[in-house]
Amino acid sequence: MDDPKTSQSLFGPRARIAPSPTGYLHIGTARTALFNFLFARKHGGQFILRIEDTDPKRSKKEYEENIYEGLKWLGIMWDEGPDIGGDYGPYRQSERVDIYEKYLRQLLDENKAYYCFCTPEELEAQRRDMISRGLPPKYSGKCRHLPPETVKQYLAQGKHSVIRFKMPPKEVKFHDLIRGEIKVDLNLIGDIVIARNLREPLYNFSVVIDDYLMKITHIIRGEDHISNTPKQIAIQEALGLPRPIYAHLPMILGPDRSKLSKRHGAMPVTEYRKMGYLPEAIVNFIALLGWHPASDREIFNMEELIKEFSLKRVQKSGAVFNVNKLNWFNSQYLRHLSLDKLTKIVREYLQKYSDKAELLKEYSDEYLRKVIEIELTRINKLSDLIVLSDFFFEKNLRYSPDLLVWRDMTLAEVKQSLQDSAKVLQQINQKDFLRSNIQVKLFEFIEKSPQYRGDKGRLLWPLRVALSGKKASPSPFEIAEILGKKETLRRIEVALKKI
């Protein structure tokens, strides 16, 4: 009845992501979300967001909000979810316990699941025994055949229990869209715990119920779920539910090729935002982590990704997260933005994340825009701007007088050099104080001055340092134009006093 193929052809596929709000949205989850989103959009289906907050101790509202925020920021929008509703809600697992209970009771009634009263100590002893005998450590099935009266009695006594699923002794085969046929012998798994009690179902059980009731046709998730899949299929079959189509994505790895985690310095998506990465760059970058189009092209916006995306071209092996490449993508996107748009983005960014936001108020968009324009080739991410362009907003530059010295110049020569620059700049009218003009005038002066002609640095280096206070910066012409005649001359004065 619920053949996914049928519903796919009629309404498009339904894909989902089901993060648990026990931490901030991280890159791996964002990538899984993106692939589900791209797949659903490409085939005219729906992308569903479900929150797996069945663990009340670890689940936090703050994390749930962070997941929404991060996904929205990346432009990955869901069609159904806890915040916007939908026809198959509720979309928060904590609000679905009545539903789970119903199915749990069904399994219990049909004798496909049972209460287990074994204590953790017993279980541990069993496990050790199995291992010592070279057997796979699975549950012995001790409580499988407890008489119903005994179960009732134990329950009434409040004896500690869990609900176990009777794993059928057979082999499960399933087709993975990315990996092909995968088969696993359920005999090796044993009777897994599917709930702590009727009101506290566990992941492998609840996910099956949710995916069925939400009419999920395609389960696209991380490779780390491959070994859960046969268990979930067994539960589906016990309940007589249809099997969705599976696709297991390769893992995102840290530099040591193990699962990307905090210890690799992996940060939540919102943290990348704080560092000044553009959402488009992150989306483009993570799309290429485990997926690649047939062409050599690498830059894709969301619309193009939807058009190009195909699960067939998803990689099987894990992909190392490479910040260098992310930086490159980000710098590409940064430079393709219009200056007006970028100025707006920068101002918003600085206001939100810079501690110098106050300082910024004194400066016009025009000023900010010019600063961005000349610093643009030097930055990978917006936070770089704060470090590189601070001298445009700082009144008192702090630098050592030694920095003013170009190569083997003496301090006296540096002093002379700055005085010469000041003299030339002084002669330029306020309204002609533009970079090209400044450059022309300074170069003319250099041409007729033997002491500078062979080595322009003797004039330009001290000037540039006087204006920027840095050993690396844009050219003095560009800086001077932005600073304006008055401030430029003032900074030269300050420099002269330092010598």
Place this chain on the structure above:
RNA sequence: GGCGCUAUCGUCUAGUCUGGUUAGGACGCGGGGCUUUCAAUCCCGUAACAUGGGUUCAAAUCCCAUUAGCGCCA
């Protein structure tokens, strides 16, 4: 320990299905041009088919084994 997944430059990858490529692209890295510095940019370069057996005139590609890495369970 058991089971599962994976294997092309340092990294992301194209090529593998359908055997014949100087094994391609990108990031990074190195060198050079431009240049007052740092960038940007342009040019050049660096670097890979995990190993061992087969099959074949011919193997990155097909088959088998091994090794290694990772994941899940506990």
